Amino acid sequence: MFGNRKFRRVTRTGPVQVGTAYDNRGREKHTAACTAPRCGFSAEYDSRSAAELAARTHRCPAH
Ligand SMILES: [Zn+2]
16 A cells, blocks of 8 residues: 555554655645555545545544
């Protein structure tokens, strides 16, 4: 999930990590990805605050 792109400002909220990276068009993308092995939640957002909100409100089925 955070393997092949260069994420900056990676933070963790509970089991969910939020990182910022540029996509292949040079735009900032903000990704929230759960680190729980059986969850697999991962989503991209246009703003950092949206990604952090998703991380805070994520209800992890595997946690
Ligand atoms: Zn999860």
